[in-house]
Amino acid sequence: MIGIKKFISKMRTKSPWLLHFDCGSCNGCDIEVLACLTPVYDVERFGIINVGNPMHADILLVTGTVNHRNKVVLINLFNQMPDPKIVVAIGACGLSGGIFRDAYNVVGGVDKVIPVDVYVPGCPAKPEAIIDGVVAGLSKL
Amino acid sequence: MITDLVLAIFCIVFVPVLGGFISGIDRIITARFQSRVGPPLLQPFYDVIKLFGKEKVVVNVWQAFCAYCYIAAASISIVMFFFKSDLLLILFVQAVGAIFLVVGALSSTSPFSQVGAHRELLQILSYEPLLVLVVVGMYLEVDSFKIWKIYEWNEPLILKLPFLFIVLGYALTIKLRKSPFDLSTSHHAHQELVKGVLTDYSGPFLGLIEIAHWYETVLVLGLCSLFWATNWIGGFILVAITYILEIIIDNVSARMTWRWMLGYVWAMGITLSVVNMVWLSLV
Numbered sequence: 001m002i003g004i005k006k007f008i009s010k011m012r013t014k015s016p017w018l019l020h021f022d023c024g025s026c027n028g029c030d031i032e033v034l035a036c037l038t039p040v041y042d043v044e045r046f047g048i049i050n051v052g053n054p055m056h057a058d059i060l061l062v063t064g065t066v067n068h069r070n071k072v073v074l075i076n077l078f079n080q081m082p083d084p085k086i087v088v089a090i091g092a093c094g095l096s097g098g099i100f101r102d103a104y105n106v107v108g109g110v111d112k113v114i115p116v117d118v119y120v121p122g123c124p125a126k127p128e129a130i131i132d133g134v135v136a137g138l139s140k141l
Numbered sequence: 142m143i144t145d146l147v148l149a150i151f152c153i154v155f156v157p158v159l160g161g162f163i164s165g166i167d168r169i170i171t172a173r174f175q176s177r178v179g180p181p182l183l184q185p186f187y188d189v190i191k192l193f194g195k196e197k198v199v200v201n202v203w204q205a206f207c208a209y210c211y212i213a214a215a216s217i218s219i220v221m222f223f224f225k226s227d228l229l230l231i232l233f234v235q236a237v238g239a240i241f242l243v244v245g246a247l248s249s250t251s252p253f254s255q256v257g258a259h260r261e262l263l264q265i266l267s268y269e270p271l272l273v274l275v276v277v278g279m280y281l282e283v284d285s286f287k288i289w290k291i292y293e294w295n296e297p298l299i300l301k302l303p304f305l306f307i308v309l310g311y312a313l314t315i316k317l318r319k320s321p322f323d324l325s326t327s328h329h330a331h332q333e334l335v336k337g338v339l340t341d342y343s344g345p346f347l348g349l350i351e352i353a354h355w356y357e358t359v360l361v362l363g364l365c366s367l368f369w370a371t372n373w374i375g376g377f378i379l380v381a382i383t384y385i386l387e388i389i390i391d392n393v394s395a396r397m398t399w400r401w402m403l404g405y406v407w408a409m410g411i412t413l414s415v416v417n418m419v420w421l422s423l424v
């Protein structure tokens with residue numbers, strides 16, 4: 001039984017499916033996330049696929065600030081993902097609200113509404129850093 | 142009796158392994174076409190094993206029931222194929238499974254899954270007549286619907302039924318979910334419909350559907366191999382060439398609309414079949 005559990009959790013690290021949610025990003029970080037899928041970085045080498053469907057995803061990548069409008073959507077997406085799942089917050093905005101943190105509509109970082117496992121800093125975060133963050137998160141799956 | 146049972150168990154276990162390898166090779170070749178390295182060969186197996194380890198989330202019980210029916214029908218049809226039984230019966234069992242996939246998707250209220258299910262129905266509507274025409278063509282040549290009769294035939298069917306082989310190619314492209322016919326769901330990122338007919342299947346049930354898809358892949362490739370049933374090497378080469386052509390077509394074409402699919406596939410399929418059958422009766 002323990003052997004099977006170990007085997008399955010090893011497979012989890014070999015096939016992480018991503019869901020990318022643009023919370024309120026300036027699109028800087030989104031472009032860097034998508035850059036990971038291009039032939040230059042080709043994350044499919046590690047079995048990583050951008051699925052775009054919370055029901056299929058293992059990892060939630062969130063870019064941008066959370067505001068009062070989209071926090072409902074973010075919580076909804078998080079709840080729709082089957083366990084086990086991890087959340088990676090990307091960019092200064094995802095971490096703390098970034099330059100938008102004082103705006104009247106902004107709640108703050110992603111961890112204000114859902115639990116975050118990995119924080120990837122940068123404005124925008126580099127693709128290498130994003131891949132690094134996902135890999136760091138895999139150990140928690 | 143015992144040998145039959147062993148053969149049945151062997152194909153239920155071995156066929157998904159074969160299907161998984163085919164899908165792994167497919168993903169690597171597709172990645173190379175896009176100048177990427179691509180995933181490891183065993184990636185489809187990693188994905189499915191992971192899916193079985195995920196939490197079970199179902200929209201309603203019918204969805205789970207439909208997923209089980211789909212894989213049951215797919216595995217029964219492949220077992221019948223390996224037992225060299227009746228082609229028509231195999232097609233109908235396979236069609237029942239395909240319908241269950243659609244019913245499962247329709248049982249959820251998600252608009253993506255609903256639209257995906259409708260498109261999947263239209264795809265079934267497009268390829269099933271073609272498969273029946275192919276089988277009827279084989280019947281006209283060998284005078285039987287039984288697969289063992291085809292294996293006993295002493296010349297490759299493709300020499301007499303070349304156009305029907307192209308017709309089977311259309312059905313194969315739709316069944317393998319390749320562009321331009323990957324309307325209902327696709328292996329690649331599917332932007333306009335999320336994951337189409339598969340949107341609301343998740344975790345272990347998505348894993349079951351993936352395995353059922355491997356069974357079906359092997360079944361349709363098996364149908365291709367019947368066109369060169371006189372020896373194994375010829376059949377293998379025919380299937381390999383066909384599959385590589387499928388991957389190329391997948392990579393060079395864009396996704397089309399269902400109206401185009403239905404019109405084009407029926408027009409081409411029926412014309413080519415009629416031409417082939419008339420030719421068959423003249424020579």
Ligand code: SF4
Nearest residue numbers: 026028091092093123
């Ligand atoms: S961190 Fe910088 S690049 Fe990323 S969303 Fe915020 S402002 Fe844009």
